[in-house]
Amino acid sequence: MKRFLISLLFFILLIMVWAGCTGELAFLGLSDSLWSPFVLPSPSVVAQYLWDNIVNGKIPLSMLITLRRLLIGYAIGLILGVPLGMLSARFRCVSDTLGVLALGLQALPSVCWVPLACIWFGQTEAALLFVVIMGTLWSVLLSTQNGMRSVPPIYARAARTMGSGPLHTLVFVTLPASAPFVVSGMKQGWAFAWRSLMAAEIYVSVVSGFGIGQYLHYGRELQRMYQVIGIMFIIILVGLLADKILFSPAEAWLHRRWGTDKE
Amino acid sequence: MHDKLEQEINAFPTAKLSVEHVCKDFHTRNGAVRALDDVSLTINEGEFVCFVGPSGCGKSTLLNIIAGLEKPDSGLALIDGVPITGPGRDRMVMFQEHALFPWLDVIGNVMFGLKQKPNLTDKERLEVAKYYLFLVKMDRFAHANIHELSGGMRQRVALARSLAPNPKILLMDEPFSALDAMTRERLYGDIQDVWAKRRKTIIFVTHNVREAVCLGSRVVLFSPHPGRIREQFAVGLERPRNINNHDLADLSMQITSALKGYTAAESD
Numbered sequence: 197m198k199r200f201l202i203s204l205l206f207f208i209l210l211i212m213v214w215a216g217c218t219g220e221l222a223f224l225g226l227s228d229s230l231w232s233p234f235v236l237p238s239p240s241v242v243a244q245y246l247w248d249n250i251v252n253g254k255i256p257l258s259m260l261i262t263l264r265r266l267l268i269g270y271a272i273g274l275i276l277g278v279p280l281g282m283l284s285a286r287f288r289c290v291s292d293t294l295g296v297l298a299l300g301l302q303a304l305p306s307v308c309w310v311p312l313a314c315i316w317f318g319q320t321e322a323a324l325l326f327v328v329i330m331g332t333l334w335s336v337l338l339s340t341q342n343g344m345r346s347v348p349p350i351y352a353r354a355a356r357t358m359g360s361g362p363l364h365t366l367v368f369v370t371l372p373a374s375a376p377f378v379v380s381g382m383k384q385g386w387a388f389a390w391r392s393l394m395a396a397e398i399y400v401s402v403v404s405g406f407g408i409g410q411y412l413h414y415g416r417e418l419q420r421m422y423q424v425i426g427i428m429f430i431i432i433l434v435g436l437l438a439d440k441i442l443f444s445p446a447e448a449w450l451h452r453r454w455g456t457d458k459e
Numbered sequence: 460m461h462d463k464l465e466q467e468i469n470a471f472p473t474a475k476l477s478v479e480h481v482c483k484d485f486h487t488r489n490g491a492v493r494a495l496d497d498v499s500l501t502i503n504e505g506e507f508v509c510f511v512g513p514s515g516c517g518k519s520t521l522l523n524i525i526a527g528l529e530k531p532d533s534g535l536a537l538i539d540g541v542p543i544t545g546p547g548r549d550r551m552v553m554f555q556e557h558a559l560f561p562w563l564d565v566i567g568n569v570m571f572g573l574k575q576k577p578n579l580t581d582k583e584r585l586e587v588a589k590y591y592l593f594l595v596k597m598d599r600f601a602h603a604n605i606h607e608l609s610g611g612m613r614q615r616v617a618l619a620r621s622l623a624p625n626p627k628i629l630l631m632d633e634p635f636s637a638l639d640a641m642t643r644e645r646l647y648g649d650i651q652d653v654w655a656k657r658r659k660t661i662i663f664v665t666h667n668v669r670e671a672v673c674l675g676s677r678v679v680l681f682s683p684h685p686g687r688i689r690e691q692f693a694v695g696l697e698r699p700r701n702i703n704n705h706d707l708a709d710l711s712m713q714i715t716s717a718l719k720g721y722t723a724a725e726s727d
């Protein structure tokens with residue numbers, strides 16, 4: 197509780213400073229904005245923009261479009277990445293080929309896939325999905341692989357002595373044993389998917405739907421700084437919420453129960 | 460149906476185990492290590508044999524070969540005259556680390572091996588699992604998660620898990636080495652109790668000579684580089700034994716000095 201209050205206080209202070217710099221705290225004598233509102237709009241202008249566009253449904257609609265892209269791309273990334281990561285953990289020849297490829301491609305920031313996607317797919321949904329999948333797949337693959345490798349071999353040995361065959365061991369021992377690592381991989385994959393989709397939406401403006409990243413792009417085109425900042429808030433919020441509500445609690449719970457937490 | 464349960468719990472399968480001229484090398488970057496060198500050993504039905512020896516003398520390797528987790532380079536391990544080709548439900552292993560599955564609760568762990576046993580219904584399996592948890596005095600914790608148990612409790616659950624499928628042979632690799640003296644002493648009582656009631660063949664690996672003399676009806680001494688059996692001692696002390704008993708202390712002194720003899724000769 198105390199830590200929460202400290203955080204809260206910090207952010208209130210931060211907004212106050214922002215308001216002060218943009219001339220919103222007239223009662224403190226800070227009535228002049230240090231910068232032009234083109235450069236730094238005041239908090240109330242940004243809030244007004246957000247409020248208007250949430251109420252008139254524009255932001256919720258673009259959120260829907262963005263989340264749909266995100267979920268499809270993320271799902272495909274998982275469906276490919278988790279099993280491939282398992283194969284790569286299990287078979288030397290897969291990890292020497294696919295594993296090395298994944299290592300290389302993961303080092304590539306996902307925005308670097310955008311030009312390639314644009315040439316291959318044009319300004320289409322497919323280009324967006326492709327970028328998201330490329331951003332997600334490799335990191336999910338690698339973290340699943342590392343996760344499976346860190347499953348203590350003693351579990352499989354114990355299962356074998358109790359009469360488990362190879363398939364039974366895989367399904368009832370290795371899979372559950374690697375759950376905390378796979379979830380950590382999924383969490384990382386989600387973060388990567390979110391970053392790649394934003395990069396893609398900023399550069400690829402498709403007619404099939406106006407995503408949140410595209411709002412950001414047009415905010416720049418139209419010189420609307422309040423839109424740029426407002427949308428940035430939304431992007432931060434989505435990333436934080438998914439992490440703090442969905443992934444981190446699941447991950448913490450699994451690591452605690454499995455005894456794999458780092459303490 | 461009750462008869463069947465009774466029978467499942469009270470059947471006393473025991474087995475004669477023999478190891479004949481077993482050799483095992485491990486190949487590492489620094490060349491080959493001879494973990495076992497021409498080791499032969501016979502263990503009778505219902506015997507409680509303790510393996511003692513310094514670190515690296517091949518005790519675990521021999522145990523793993525008997526468990527079927529590893530294959531000897533030459534020589535044979537046989538149960539009732541049949542060569543061991545892989546792991547089997549007739550031999551349960553209790554590992555040094557607890558090796559319980561944290562995604563299952565206590566009873567789920569005990570059930571794991573039972574579930575692979577065909578001729579039982581799920582209800583009977585549950586009854587059998589409960590019986591063994593009762594035997595190790597863990598029945599109150601049937602639905603606890605593994606991470607909520609203390610080290611000693613985990614070892615007791617591991618014991619129940621390895622007993623539940625009613626194996627002929629119980630292989631225990633330093634199962635109590637990570638525990639404090641008090642807990643260990645209690646477990647000595649438990650394991651002697653189980654052995655007396657269930658009449659299993661038990662192989663128990665330890666570094667602790669006192670522990671070996673307290674538990675075993677025979678103590679087998681190993682020496683390292685290459686791993687060999689050096690000497691065997693029959694322990695005729697009356698049971699149940701207390702680790703602080705005088706005669707027991709005398710015998711373990713005797714064995715310890717024998718053990719020191721090899722290690723001293725080794726380092727010369």
Ligand SMILES: Nc1ncnc2c1ncn2[C@@H]1O[C@H](COP(=O)(O)OP(=O)(O)OP(=O)(O)O)[C@@H](O)[C@H]1O
Pocket residue numbers: 485486487492493494512513514515516517518519520521666686
């Ligand atoms: N997987 C392996 N790879 C390479 N060498 C091994 C392997 N397992 C065992 N060894 C070697 O074989 C020898 C015997 O090992 P083993 O584990 O059987 O010893 P131990 O008697 O159980 O020792 P401890 O009491 O320390 O557990 C050691 O010298 C060890 O270095």
Ligand SMILES: [Mg+2]
Pocket residue numbers: 518519520632
């Ligand atoms: Mg060992």
